[in-house]
Amino acid sequence: MGLLSRAALTTAGAFAALILLFLLSLLTGRVWLPPAQLIHGLAAPKPNLAWLILSELRMPRAVLAGLVGAALGLSGAVLQGLLRNPLAEPGLLGVSGGAALGAVIALYFGLSAHFALALPLMGLIGALGACALTLSFGQGGTLTLILAGSAVSALSGALLALALNLAPSPYAAYEITTWLLGSLADRSWDHVMLAAPFILVGWVLLAMTSRALDALTLGEAQAESLGVNLNRVRLLALVGTALSVGAATSVAGSIGFIGLVAPHLVRPFVGYRPSKLLLPSAVLGAALLLFADIATRIIPTQSEMKLGVLTSLIGTPFFFWLVVRLRRTAP
Amino acid sequence: MIAAGRLLTIGAVLAAMATNVAASAQPRPAGAPAKPMRIMSMNICTDLLVLQLAPKSRIASVSYLAHDAANTVEPGLDKGVAANHGAAEDVLLESPDLILTGSFSPPATQRLARQVGARLVLVDQAENFEQIRAVTRQIGQAVGEPGRAEALIARMDAKLAQLKASAAPPIRVVAWDGGKTVPGKGTLTNAIIEAAGAVNIGATLPDATYGRYDLEELIRDRPAALLQGISSWGGPSLQDDSSANRVVRTLYRGRRITYPEMLYGCGLPQSADAAIVLRDALRRLPKQGWAY
Numbered sequence A: 001m002g003l004l005s006r007a008a009l010t011t012a013g014a015f016a017a018l019i020l021l022f023l024l025s026l027l028t029g030r031v032w033l034p035p036a037q038l039i040h041g042l043a044a045p046k047p048n049l050a051w052l053i054l055s056e057l058r059m060p061r062a063v064l065a066g067l068v069g070a071a072l073g074l075s076g077a078v079l080q081g082l083l084r085n086p087l088a089e090p091g092l093l094g095v096s097g098g099a100a101l102g103a104v105i106a107l108y109f110g111l112s113a114h115f116a117l118a119l120p121l122m123g124l125i126g127a128l129g130a131c132a133l134t135l136s137f138g139q140g141g142t143l144t145l146i147l148a149g150s151a152v153s154a155l156s157g158a159l160l161a162l163a164l165n166l167a168p169s170p171y172a173a174y175e176i177t178t179w180l181l182g183s184l185a186d187r188s189w190d191h192v193m194l195a196a197p198f199i200l201v202g203w204v205l206l207a208m209t210s211r212a213l214d215a216l217t218l219g220e221a222q223a224e225s226l227g228v229n230l231n232r233v234r235l236l237a238l239v240g241t242a243l244s245v246g247a248a249t250s251v252a253g254s255i256g257f258i259g260l261v262a263p264h265l266v267r268p269f270v271g272y273r274p275s276k277l278l279l280p281s282a283v284l285g286a287a288l289l290l291f292a293d294i295a296t297r298i299i300p301t302q303s304e305m306k307l308g309v310l311t312s313l314i315g316t317p318f319f320f321w322l323v324v325r326l327r328r329t330a331p
Numbered sequence B: 001m002i003a004a005g006r007l008l009t010i011g012a013v014l015a016a017m018a019t020n021v022a023a024s025a026q027p028r029p030a031g032a033p034a035k036p037m038r039i040m041s042m043n044i045c046t047d048l049l050v051l052q053l054a055p056k057s058r059i060a061s062v063s064y065l066a067h068d069a070a071n072t073v074e075p076g077l078d079k080g081v082a083a084n085h086g087a088a089e090d091v092l093l094e095s096p097d098l099i100l101t102g103s104f105s106p107p108a109t110q111r112l113a114r115q116v117g118a119r120l121v122l123v124d125q126a127e128n129f130e131q132i133r134a135v136t137r138q139i140g141q142a143v144g145e146p147g148r149a150e151a152l153i154a155r156m157d158a159k160l161a162q163l164k165a166s167a168a169p170p171i172r173v174v175a176w177d178g179g180k181t182v183p184g185k186g187t188l189t190n191a192i193i194e195a196a197g198a199v200n201i202g203a204t205l206p207d208a209t210y211g212r213y214d215l216e217e218l219i220r221d222r223p224a225a226l227l228q229g230i231s232s233w234g235g236p237s238l239q240d241d242s243s244a245n246r247v248v249r250t251l252y253r254g255r256r257i258t259y260p261e262m263l264y265g266c267g268l269p270q271s272a273d274a275a276i277v278l279r280d281a282l283r284r285l286p287k288q289g290w291a292y
Helices: A002-027 A035-043 A049-083 A095-108 A118-137 A142-165 A170-180 A189-207 A210-216 A220-225 A230-252 A258-270 A274-298 A307-329 B002-025 B044-053 B066-073 B088-094 B107-116 B129-143 B146-165 B188-195 B215-221 B239-243 B246-251 B261-265 B271-283
Strands: B039-041 B059-063 B098-102 B119-123 B172-174 B181-183 B210-212 B225-230 B256-260
Touching: A002 A035, A002 A049, A002 A258, A002 A274, A035 A049, A049 A142, A049 A189, A049 A210, A049 A230, A049 A258, A049 A274, A049 B215, A049 B246, A095 A118, A095 A142, A095 A170, A095 A230, A118 A142, A118 A189, A118 A230, A142 A170, A189 A230, A189 A274, A210 A220, A210 A230, A210 A274, A220 A230, A258 A274, A258 A307, A274 A307, B039 B044, B039 B088, B044 B059, B044 B066, B044 B098, B044 B119, B044 B129, B044 B146, B044 B261, B059 B066, B059 B088, B066 B261, B088 B107, B098 B107, B098 B129, B107 B119, B119 B129, B129 B146, B129 B271, B146 B271, B172 B215, B181 B188, B188 B261, B188 B271, B215 B246, B225 B261, B225 B271, B256 B261, B256 B271, B261 B271
Parallel strands: B039 B059, B039 B098, B098 B119, B172 B225, B225 B256
Antiparallel strands: B181 B210
16 A cells, blocks of 8 residues: 555656646747746737747647657556566667668658658658567567567668768768757657657557566566466557657657666656556656756757757666666675 | 779879879979969869869869759859869879869878879868958969959959949848758858848857857747758758748748858859849848738
8 A cells, every 4th residue: 555655656746747847848948938928928919929939849849758758768667567677678679770760761862851741750660660570570588579679779770870871961961860869859740740649559559568567577477377468468568669669769869768767767666566667657758858858958058969869868877877776786 | 804904004093193203303484383284173162163263174173072063153164074082092093283172181182192293272161252252363373374263253343342332121031941050250151141231140149150049049030031051962951841840831931042052152253143142032022021
């Protein structure tokens, strides 16, 4: 009972942080507008400056940060439970790499010049393709799945390098690299509309794995004896990740570490039942990404600080902490 | 067969180098600078100037990047001129007597130039009309055509004077291509905007030459037009996607002026023409003000 209330408290705390950061995100930008002016802009005749900046730039950006962060946090929690590996994250199964490759192909062949949403659409196709590849090669067990995922990641990495190598112009090469660093700058409702349906369906699929994940803590054989269909769980987790993280990556670029960090941060508070981890991980993932996105706008750098760079910079020290803690707790 | 071919090539290179050494060993009559006969240009901006200054018969090659840009300056400007890829092999094979390149050329180029006995002329990037006059004269001197250089400069100055003579309404513009920075003071883009009679918002930013600028500031500043460079030699790029953000699409319908990026990237006598084209485009902007 005590554990349950603690889990609920953690989720509530994460939600509070999320709402606070969401509001803060609406206040942050290159143009400082006092909150009073923003509120006044909502009531004043439209279009006006405050309303334009709020509704067309900051709102879609904050919504997208929340969706993307939650997708990363949730899929990280599911994959760590499914693979029973504390280092599991969406990138491990090749999904992020596939999405990045798809998006880069759109950049490379200039598809995005023909219609703006070609980039995220290709990203989604890449994520689903990578997922199909991982699934078809990774049948049979957890280890094979991880290995197949690594192989798919390596393949998409190699093809990304090839695209950079053969980039048609220095601009294209520059665009590919900066896109890969991840960013939410200047995203519009078009991007939200495109990514949101896939992310939401992905969430549902991922959430459906929760009970099986609890059974899996006992081991694969035990879980199967409890009536868990392992193949179905793997399919749900992977397709859910492909849809949600694939859509997220295709609109925001590669953003690392949120999927790894969020579940670890909430685990001490909610106990070690994977099903209890999912909701707070998703909420915390969203809050973390909103925080990082606000930071990219506040940190005064000459050129834009990229979101993926910042999450990696914050995430890596955490990785070290994880190693140290693992060493301390290991027998 | 291949080996024989390679031997022949090596032989040709050696022979060419020997001729060069022999040529440079000959004493030149004082006061009469010999015109270079095998000019090699390895930078897109020097390419475009040398193509206008020296007769094609004396140009050994220009860089492969120049083709599209040359056609923008004048259709067929580089017709029949060979292209180099700036590689060591190119220099050795062509054995030029004059190498023109940008001032940021790698030390390897300088070493190579010494090896083949060519004179190496490093040309600075021209960022304003005064510097355009300077580099045009510098290349004119180097290729032995100072008269042609002066003619090009005179034509440019006449166009600039013509622009100055007719007053333009001070329209505020920004050269924003969907990226995160805009060109400000000390850039060629700024010089062209000023020559066209417009006010460059980028030049009012506190940052140095390229100031940070994003969509929010664009919406706040309400410039009358967005100037957007179209790259002529690259494939299509993300600029189109980024600038197609809904707000920009709606607010700047009919207010986006595109220009060939190259004309704003290399300071040329044609930069004055770019300013004239810009002035015309500014005149055609819709008259009505902003809705907000």
